[in-house]
Amino acid sequence: MRGLRTMVSNDLRLRIRDRSVFIFSLLVPLALMGVLNLSFGGGGTDSVDLQPAVVVASSENSGQLGEALLEALDTLPMMDVTVTRVAADEVSGETRDTGAELGLILPEGFTTAVTSGEASTVQVIEGDVASIETNVLISVVDGVLQQFAAGTVTATAGGMAGLPEDELTGLAQRTAAGPAALTLSEGQASAEQLSLSGSLVAGQTGLFLLFTVGFGVLGLLAEREGGTLTRLRSAPVAPGTIIWAKALVGFILGVVASSILLTVGSLLFDVSFGSPAVVGLLILAVAAAATSLTFVVAKLVRSAEQANVAQSILAMVLGVAGGAFFPLQTSGIVATLMDFNPISAFIRGLGITSGGGGVADVAVPLAIMLGFAVLATVISRLLPDRGARL
Amino acid sequence: MTAASQLQSAPILGVNSLVKRYDNHTVVNDVSFHIEAGETYGLLGPNGAGKTTIISMVAGLIPADSGSVELMGAVMTPTSTRVKGHIGLVPQELAIYPDLTAKENLMFFGRLQGLGGKELRQRTDLVLNLIGLGDRAREQTKKFSGGMKRRLNIGIGLLHRPTLLILDEPTVGVDPQSRNSILESVETLASEGMAVLYTTHYMEEAERLCDRIAIIDQGRIQAEGTRNQLVELTGGVDRIDLRGTGSTSNAATALRQLPGVQQVDSGPSNLLLTVHNGPGLLAPIVAEAGGAGMALTSVEIVRPDLESVFLHLTGKALRD
Numbered sequence: 001m002r003g004l005r006t007m008v009s010n011d012l013r014l015r016i017r018d019r020s021v022f023i024f025s026l027l028v029p030l031a032l033m034g035v036l037n038l039s040f041g042g043g044g045t046d047s048v049d050l051q052p053a054v055v056v057a058s059s060e061n062s063g064q065l066g067e068a069l070l071e072a073l074d075t076l077p078m079m080d081v082t083v084t085r086v087a088a089d090e091v092s093g094e095t096r097d098t099g100a101e102l103g104l105i106l107p108e109g110f111t112t113a114v115t116s117g118e119a120s121t122v123q124v125i126e127g128d129v130a131s132i133e134t135n136v137l138i139s140v141v142d143g144v145l146q147q148f149a150a151g152t153v154t155a156t157a158g159g160m161a162g163l164p165e166d167e168l169t170g171l172a173q174r175t176a177a178g179p180a181a182l183t184l185s186e187g188q189a190s191a192e193q194l195s196l197s198g199s200l201v202a203g204q205t206g207l208f209l210l211f212t213v214g215f216g217v218l219g220l221l222a223e224r225e226g227g228t229l230t231r232l233r234s235a236p237v238a239p240g241t242i243i244w245a246k247a248l249v250g251f252i253l254g255v256v257a258s259s260i261l262l263t264v265g266s267l268l269f270d271v272s273f274g275s276p277a278v279v280g281l282l283i284l285a286v287a288a289a290a291t292s293l294t295f296v297v298a299k300l301v302r303s304a305e306q307a308n309v310a311q312s313i314l315a316m317v318l319g320v321a322g323g324a325f326f327p328l329q330t331s332g333i334v335a336t337l338m339d340f341n342p343i344s345a346f347i348r349g350l351g352i353t354s355g356g357g358g359v360a361d362v363a364v365p366l367a368i369m370l371g372f373a374v375l376a377t378v379i380s381r382l383l384p385d386r387g388a389r390l
Numbered sequence: 391m392t393a394a395s396q397l398q399s400a401p402i403l404g405v406n407s408l409v410k411r412y413d414n415h416t417v418v419n420d421v422s423f424h425i426e427a428g429e430t431y432g433l434l435g436p437n438g439a440g441k442t443t444i445i446s447m448v449a450g451l452i453p454a455d456s457g458s459v460e461l462m463g464a465v466m467t468p469t470s471t472r473v474k475g476h477i478g479l480v481p482q483e484l485a486i487y488p489d490l491t492a493k494e495n496l497m498f499f500g501r502l503q504g505l506g507g508k509e510l511r512q513r514t515d516l517v518l519n520l521i522g523l524g525d526r527a528r529e530q531t532k533k534f535s536g537g538m539k540r541r542l543n544i545g546i547g548l549l550h551r552p553t554l555l556i557l558d559e560p561t562v563g564v565d566p567q568s569r570n571s572i573l574e575s576v577e578t579l580a581s582e583g584m585a586v587l588y589t590t591h592y593m594e595e596a597e598r599l600c601d602r603i604a605i606i607d608q609g610r611i612q613a614e615g616t617r618n619q620l621v622e623l624t625g626g627v628d629r630i631d632l633r634g635t636g637s638t639s640n641a642a643t644a645l646r647q648l649p650g651v652q653q654v655d656s657g658p659s660n661l662l663l664t665v666h667n668g669p670g671l672l673a674p675i676v677a678e679a680g681g682a683g684m685a686l687t688s689v690e691i692v693r694p695d696l697e698s699v700f701l702h703l704t705g706k707a708l709r710d
Contacts, residue, residue, distance in 0.1 A: 006501045010487075017489050231485040231546065234449045235502040236475035239468070 003237030007245035008252070011219060015253065021215055025257040029208040033265055036200045036325070050079035053133040054100040058088040063111025069122075069144050070104075076140060079133060092125055101127045101134045104141065114148050194351045198273070199323065201265030202350045205258050206343040207319030210290050212257045214311045216250020217243070217294040221304040247291055254287035262350075274353035278362060282349040285369035289342035292373040293318075295380035318343050342369045401460075402427050402554055402585040403448065408457035410443050410609075418443050419609040421457070425554065430576070430586040432600030434593065434696060440609040441589040442482060445558050448587065449479045462553060475504060478552030480544050482559040488532035492523050492542050495531060496549055503550035513549055520578075521545040522571065537568025544572060548579060555579060556587045561595065573598060593696040605700055612703045617696065624694045624702045627652065628668030632679055633660040634686040641684035648678055668693065 015021045055073055059066040074083045086094050088105050095103035103125030107113075113120035124141060126134055194202060220243065223229040232242050262273060262283070273279050293314060301307040319325075322343025338344055349365035401424040410418040418440045425431040433441045446452045448459050450466045450473065459466040464473045486495050496514045505513060518524045521541040531539060540560065548555055557576065561569045576599055580586050590596055596603050597617055604614040613620055632641070642654045642661055650671045653664040661679070665671050668691040679686060700706075 002504070003502055006498065010498045014487065014489055226487075227481060227483040227485040228487060230451060230481045230483075231479060231499065232502070233451050233468075234474060234477060234479040235499070236471050236473075236504065237502060238471055 003235065003241045004245050004248070007232070007237075007242065008248050011216070011245065011249040012252065015215055015219075015249070021212065021253060021257075025208055025212040025215075025253065026260060029204045029261055030264060030268075033200055033204045033261075033269065036204070037197055037269055040196060040200070040326075050133055050136060051131075052080040052082070053102070053137060054098060055081060055083045055102045055104055055137060056091050056094045056098065056100045057083055057085055057104040057106070058091050059085065059106045060088065061108040062106035063109065065111040065114050065148055066106040069106065069141065069148075072144050073104075073137065073140060079136065081137070095125050095127055099127060101131060102137045102141075103127075194347070194354055195271065197269040198271040198350070198354055199326075199347065201262065201269055201271055202273070202347045203319070203322070203324035203343070205261040205265065206286060206322060206346045207315060207324035208261065209254050209258050209286060210293070210315035210318060210343070211311065213250035213254040213287065213290040213294055214297075214308070215253050216248070216291065217246045217298050218304060218307045218311060219249065220246045220298065221301070221307050225304055247295070250294055251287050251291045254290055255283055258283045258287060272354060273350050274356060275358065278353045278357070278359055279350065281359065281366060282346055282353070282362060282369075285366050285373075286342050286346040288373040289369045289376070292376035292380070296376050296383065299380050299383040323347050340368055340372065342372045345369050345372075401425060402429075402462060403587065404458075404460040405444070405448065406458045406460070408444065408447055408459070409455045410440075410447060410452070411455050417609050418447070418454075421606075421609070421611055423604055423611065423614060425585050425587060427585055428580065428583045429601045430580045430588060430599050432596040432603040433587070433589040433606050434591070434596040434600075434603050434700070435589075435606035436591050439591075439606045441606060442558055443609075444606075445479075445556055445587065445589060449477055449556055450474050475550070476553040478547035478550065478555045480547035480555070480557045480560055482562065484539050484543050486531050486539060486542055486546065489530060491528050491530055492518065492534070493527040495542060496546060499546045500549045505550055513551075517545045517549050520575065535565075535568075536563060537565050537571075540564050540568060540572065541575075544575060548584070552584070554585045554587060558589050559591070560588075561590070561592065593700070597696055603696065605696070605703060607700075607704045613699065620696060620699045621694045624698050627664050627666055627694065629692040629694075630663040630665055630668050630672070630675060631660060631688075631690040631692060632663065632675070632684070632686060633688040634679070634684050635659070636685045637683035641679040641682040644678050644682040645675060648674060651675070 055070075057070055057073075059070055070083050070085075073081050084094070084098075084100070091103040091105050094100070105123040105125075107120055107122070110120055110122070112118075122141070122145060124138055126138075220229070223232065229242070259280070262279065265271065266273060294311065297307055297310045297314065301310055318341055321338060322341045322345075324343060324347075345365040345368040349362040349369075352361045352365070403425040405421060405423050408418050408421045409416065421440075421444055423431065433444065435441055443452075447454045448461075448466065450459075450468050450470055453468055461473050461476055464470065466473050487498070490498065493514060496517060497510060500510045500514060515524070518527050521544060523538060523542060523545070526534070526538065531542060534542070540563075544557065544560055547557070560576075561572055564572065573595065576586060576588065580599070586599075588596070588599055600617075602614065602616055603620060604611045605620065606612065613623055638656055638659065638661055642656045645651055645661065645663060646654050648671070650667065651663055651665050655662040655664075661684075663675065665675075672689070672691065676686060676689060
């Protein structure tokens with residue numbers, strides 16, 4: 001133990017004196033977080049102020065539901081919408097000429113069609129300059145139409161059940177115009193979603209952790225090239241002490257750097273990751289996984305240069321695949337494989353803790369990261385040494 | 391030659407029939423030797439002869455394919471943790487941290503050797519003074535000259551007072567002044583009773599430092615003994631080089647008749663004589679050559695050395 005302690009403290013002193021660990025493990029990721037937040041995160045805030053919008057609409061003889069749709073647009077709480085009514089054949093030109101965000105043509109007999117379960121088409125025309133406001137308006141129209149569609153289904157079902165026609169009409173109108181019976185409420189913990197800023201802080205922390213732990217085990221290759229490994233191996237210390245010391249150094253650096261990045265990132269970008277204790281567990285687990293990966297790298301390379309290249313490639317692949325820059329949408333086997341990416345598990349764990357999740361809630365991400373650590377360590381033991389002579 | 395070497399004692403190191411192969415190439419082939427307390431033992435051979443591989447096995451860095459190394463009666467292998475504490479290794483390439491000061495280097499490796507507290511501080515100061523770096527102790531070693539780094543490299547090896555100090559080509563790339571300082575340090579350590587295993591391809595270093603020398607080539611020990619014992623292998627003859635003008639052929643004929651002269655080789659303006667006891671025969675040789683009409687311009691006695699021995703044993707020069 002004395003030999004291990006001596007080697008670890010000496011290595012940490014060398015890394016601190018070298019200063020490169022500060023640059024590559026703290027300054028660079030923090031700078032990258034800042035740049036990415038400015039680029040994608042709206043300067044550190046996730047909200048967008050919607051501008052006033054104009055909708056040019058035709059609703060002649062569309063009936064009660066057509067008017068309800070336009071009223072829904074007119075009274076949107078999140079943005080100021082002005083609805084200008086024109087004839088159906090003037091909607092397109094008026095939308096273009098006035099620079100309106102959206103044109104909308106409701107067909108004659110729209111309400112009747114909905115309540116009788118018949119097909120009906122509502123035409124939307126995007127403004128010349130498609131904007132976020134246009135997209136919001138289209139989404140609102142789509143949402144209202146889907147609620148109307150529920151009325152159509154109700155009427156159809158009533159007809160099949162043999163209800164009288166006057167009852168069917170009333171039932172369909174109540175369903176279409178009334179409040180939705182079921183609502184979707186988005187919760188943070190259940191969705192495992194971080195805010196954009198939170199994702200960037202977590203992702204960059206995970207990505208640079210893979211580089212930081214390399215300062216430990218890959219330092220062993222530098223010792224070999226610098227000649228000091230011979231002297232270490234001739235010292236009266238237990239076999240395996242050298243490799244364990246290097247791994248411990250990488251692990252310690254990884255844990256410290258990740259803790260600092262998450263803390264500073266939280267303060268700079270107004271993000272909360274939840275319980276520090278549970279976040280600490282996640283950091284320990286992902287650092288263990290990252291450190292184990294460096295064992296594999298060290299077995300596959302012949303020099304420190306090769307090790308740096310291999311480490312960088314692995315870090316970028318795992319980091320990008322894990323969502324260090326932006327979430328990847330995958331499905332099938334690829335999605336399953338992605339689930340075993342420790343960086344992905346780390347970010348997912350932080351999403352859970354940021355929504356108030358505890359230790360039990362992050363059990364799966366923790367198990368994935370620790371399992372990865374065990375698997376990589378076992379693989380590294382089985383791999384033949386290509387020249388690093390560890 | 392040290393007084394301690396004259397003492398008869400149990401071997402500190404016993405190397406028995408060591409063999410090491412890499413990819414079917416035998417780099418160390420049946421090597422055996424022993425070193426006693428206070429003895430300086432040299433492995434003399436050209437680069438690639440197998441010296442460093444032998445040292446690596448002795449220091450427990452690599453395993454032997456066959457044979458054994460015994461240090462203080464205990465078998466040395468790469469996992470012999472306790473036994474390694476008896477060894478101070480000075481590798482051929484510098485093994486120091488450039489970002490640490492000289493004192494920090496010494497204290498780190500001292501702690502690895504089990505030293506601590508007051509003893510470690512005292513030993514560090516003592517060694518710093520011994521290697522002449524007392525006034526540069528707090529400077530980062532990357533600012534040191536090559537010679538200073540070499541001295542520190544040696545200092546680390548002897549910090550924990552090892553029973554056996556192993557020096558692998560410690561003077562390679564060192565300026566003459568630092569080289570002399572290193573050699574003096576080794577002589578001092580040997581005189582204090584430390585056993586030393588010294589590898590070199592410099593014949594004059596082996597002659598100056600070593601009580602016994604093994605001449606090694608192609609992984610095998612070709613001969614072993616004291617300097618004089620090795621020289622005897624060449625037949626114990628000297629060579630005298632006579633240069634001058636006049637009748638060298640007459641001089642050659644006359645000198646062949648002189649008792650003690652074994653052989654005379656004629657060159658265009660010189661004669662090379664192989665003789666027993668060159669210094670004793672010098673006066674009659676000069677007189678005989680002059681009497682035969684050769685006007686001498688220079689006379690040189692070439693006494694046999696380890697270079698001659700190596701040439702005699704292997705048929706090639708030491709620095710080939």
